[in-house]
Amino acid sequence: MLNIVLFGPPGAGKGTQSEKLIAEYQLMHLSTGDILRGEIAAGTALGLEAKKLMDAGSLVPDEVVIGMISSKLDQNKNADGFIFDGFPRTVKQAEALDKLLAQKNTSITMMLALEVNDEELTKRLLFRGKFSGRADDQNEEIIRNRIKEYNNKTAPLKSYYSAQSKFQSVNGVGTVDEIFSNLRGKIATVK
Ligand code: ADP
Numbered sequence: 001m002l003n004i005v006l007f008g009p010p011g012a013g014k015g016t017q018s019e020k021l022i023a024e025y026q027l028m029h030l031s032t033g034d035i036l037r038g039e040i041a042a043g044t045a046l047g048l049e050a051k052k053l054m055d056a057g058s059l060v061p062d063e064v065v066i067g068m069i070s071s072k073l074d075q076n077k078n079a080d081g082f083i084f085d086g087f088p089r090t091v092k093q094a095e096a097l098d099k100l101l102a103q104k105n106t107s108i109t110m111m112l113a114l115e116v117n118d119e120e121l122t123k124r125l126l127f128r129g130k131f132s133g134r135a136d137d138q139n140e141e142i143i144r145n146r147i148k149e150y151n152n153k154t155a156p157l158k159s160y161y162s163a164q165s166k167f168q169s170v171n172g173v174g175t176v177d178e179i180f181s182n183l184r185g186k187i188a189t190v191k
Contacts, residue, residue, distance in 0.1 A: 057146040
């Protein structure tokens with residue numbers, strides 16, 4: 001199985017590159033952001049609770065997203081591999097993911113990080129906010145909070161996966177095809 005954690009700050013281009021990776025490697029896409037927005041759209045209790053935190057640019061609780069991923073893994077027992085997009089976002093989530101995959105006799109193959117500087121990220125997110133309809137893309141203060149959450153809670157995952165020799169990164173500034181080609185090159189080293 002090829003199990004990739006696609007990693008990078010908000011606005012790094014994870015969604016765009018996920019689509020291309022899924023098509024190339026027939027992976028199942030698991031995006032916690034998409035799943036949470038689905039819960040909000042469906043008006044579930046979980047969605048209502050998550051919306052407040054997401055609109056403020058804060059992370060939702062670990063237990064919530066770990067539970068969501070666990071049920072998605074159970075629902076997709078025959079997948080050839082997964083691309084985790086926006087998960088894990090904390091060390092606790094990464095530890096839980098390792099346990100869940102071990103129970104299925106598999107593991108994370110690699111973490112692929114998209115490196116983009118903060119100024120470029122803010123610019124991209126404010127631009128996306130004009131069309132995305134996402135409350136968390138519309139306001140510079142909320143965007144700064146998302147980047148702060150990323151730097152405080154998510155960036156430490158680089159060390160987590162480096163310690164397992166699974167961390168690889170590519171420059172996330174360039175054309176979509178250039179970046180994709182660099183990601184493919186990294187995957188070729190483990191496949
Ligand atoms: P982006 O990476 O563009 O910020 P996402 O769609 O991945 O957007 O996530 C949007 C929001 O959903 C986050 O700011 C956070 O509130 C919530 N969220 C998504 N995934 C997680 C996660 N793994 N842990 C905690 N909160 C999450």
